[in-house]
Amino acid sequence: MWSEGVGEGDESTAGGKRKRRRELLRYILSTHLIWLLSCAGGAQRGNIPRNIKPEAVVALSYRMVPRGATLEQVRAISVHLKLFHNELMQMLGKPQKGFIPFTVYVYPSKESFEEAVKGFSGLREGDFLHKDGNQELYMAATQDGLRGLGRFHVRVFLCAACRHFPPWVVEGFVEFFGTGMTRAGGTFGYPVFSRALAQRALLGIKTEGIAPTVTRAPGSALSPTQRAIAWALVYWLMKVRLKRNPTAKKRAFNYYLTQVMRRGPDINFFTATGFDKSGVKARIINWLERRLSQND
Secondary structure (H helix, E strand, C coil): CCCEEEEECCCCCCCHHHHHHHHHHHHHHHHHHHHHHHCHHHCCHHHCCCCCCCCCEEECCEEEEECCCCHHHHHHHHHHHHHHHHHHHHHHCCCCCCCCCEEEEEECCHHHHHHHCCCCCEEECCCEEEECCCCEEEEECCHHHHHHHHHHHHHHHHHHHCCCCCHHHHHHHHHHHHHHHHHCCCCCCCCCCCHHHHHHHHHHHHHHCCHHHHCCCCCCCCCHHHHHHHHHHHHHHHHEEECCCCCHHHHHHHHHHHHHHHHCCCCCHHHHHCCCHHHHHHHHHHHHHHHHHCCC
């Protein structure tokens, strides 16, 4: 019988000082980025000498082209994208495949962004849009634009690792990392517990269970409730520790992901991990109810 620990967080106490230094560095960089983004609305092209166009900034597989945003703002976004990418690699490992190249057009404000994407269709995340049918991305130099770029990069990262992850894995990780960006004021932070997602997930799990979410085929769309369930399952697998064996769930989840990568999308989650459907449902409900009863 599994028994969850009361606390959540890193599963090892080693390297505590090193972790605190990383968190301090992220805080300093985040504060600097928030200051830069706060200046975005007042950015004027008059700051750029005439006849000289701002240079593009290349970060990972993204070519970021200023469209009124200052070069400093674009560089700050690039730095945080790289930090976030490193965070993904530390938690998920290095993808085996290359990343698809994208061109990112960065606008100084929400208003200029909205004007630029008027009539466009595609994946929309706050002040961010991936235009349908091509490799062009549009974003505002705002916190919502940065958050949207980060959530999009989670999808790009997972696609580089495996082309046929089931939708609950993709959307679960998008929400898992996306909560950290929200809590950190629009900058990239460590995943945190979301009460809004937890409340929706709790109701959904009690109503329909977990199986309908984890059995959705690749390419299928998840409902908002199923996305919340996917977040809860990923969070529970990645961060909620067992008292007797803190890494057991994480190892089982990693084995399942490895099997999907090697053998295809038809791998059954419960068979691969050895988890019991009713047992997992009961434990996640118990964990969510306990966390929601606490005052964060």
